Amino acid sequence: MNNIRTLTRRTALVAATVTAALVLAACGGDSDGDRAHEGPHGSASANADSAGTAGDQAGENAxxxxxxxxxxxxxxxxxxxxxxxxxxxxxxxxxxxxxxxxxxxxxxxxxxxxxxxxxxxxxxxxxxxxxxxxxxxxxxxxxxxxxxxxxxxxxxxxxxxxxxxxxxxxxxxxxxxxxxxxxxxxxxxxxxxxxxxxxxxxxxxxxxxxxxxxxxxxxxxxx
The missing domain is CATH 1.20.1260.10 (Ferritin, core subunit, four-helix bundle)
Structure with missing residues (x-):
């Protein structure tokens, strides 16, 4: 009986550990994905590109x-x-x-x-x-x-x-x-x-x- 309880606790512990690892991995992936998305297409980059274009146009027509x-x-x-x-x-x-x-x-x-x-x-x-x-x-x-x-x-x-x-x-x-x-x-x-x-x-x-x-x-x- 004690062996069965021990095995059950170990199984639960392993399952919890695996679940936690999967959750952390998923969160890390989403964070990296967000940062990668913001690089070329995020608002800060888009604003910089827009400002650069406007500056070039102003320079040509000034x-x-x-x-x-x-x-x-x-x-x-x-x-x-x-x-x-x-x-x-x-x-x-x-x-x-x-x-x-x-x-x-x-x-x-x-x-x-x-x-x-x-x-x-x-x-x-x-x-x-x-x-x-x-x-x-x-x-x-x-x-x-x-x-x-x-x-x-x-x-x-x-x-x-x-x-x-x-x-x-x-x-x-x-x-x-x-x-x-x-x-x-x-x-x-x-x-x-x-x-x-x-x-x-x-x-x-x-x-x-x-x-x-x-x-x-x-x-x-x-x-």
Whole structure:
């Protein structure tokens, strides 16, 4: 009888021990599983990933005051170049000058649209038109005459009145100065700007307009 009781107690003890071991193992497994789940997919990791993505987007789209200054200055600067270029079609005596003027218009008109879009997206003021020869008579060019290379109202009036070779000489001389101003403004953007598309456009301006300056110097016989 004593042997039976002893055997029964031993059996119960073994069963309890096995059960406890299984319970502990199950708890340990769940804990490890939870930690493994939280690593790649848990809230802390997900928040970090989200913050990183937001930070990257902000970095790519960030702009600074120099970017705004560049766009607000270059829009009217380009507009005046277009006004000058559009005079060439019925005033120039040179096919080379007419071709150059057409290329200037083709390049700078889309850039105005691009920069206007940036300013609108940033919630910044878009400069209104200054004078537009023929289409908006009486408007004043002096509003932006302080920018590098910008012509004043008298300069534009004299160019509008000129024809033939006189026009060509005035146009080339004025456009060289105008381009040099644009290159200076673009250099400031490259050095101090933050918005990558604006810096890229500035680089394009420097490359294209320096090449056109060399071309105009040759037409003027100065190179």
């Amino acid at each position: 702009h600074n005051a120099q970017d705004v200054t560049f766009a607000q200055g270059m829009v009217p600067h380009h507009r005046q170049a277009l006004e000058m270029a559009r005079l060439a079609a019925d005033r120039s005596a040179s096919a080379e000058v007419e071709d150059l003027a057409a290329r200037i218009e083709k390049a700078q008109d889309p850039e105005i649209t691009t920069m206007t879009g940036w300013l609108t997206a940033w919630g910044e003021e878009v400069p209104g038109p200054t004078a537009s020869t023929g289409s908006m008579p009486g408007m004043d060019h002096s509003a932006h005459s302080g920018m590098p290379g910008m012509m004043d109202g008298q300069d534009m009036a004299e160019l509008e009145k000129a024809t033939g070779r006189t026009f060509d000489t005035k146009f080339l001389t004025m456009m060289v100065e105008h381009h040099e101003g644009a290159v200076e403004m673009a250099g400031d953007e490259k050095a101090k700007g933050r918005y990558a598309p604006a810096k890229a456009l500035a680089d394009d301006v420097v490359t294209a307009q320096n090449a056109e300056i060399r071309e105009m110097d040759k037409l003027l016989g100065e190179d």
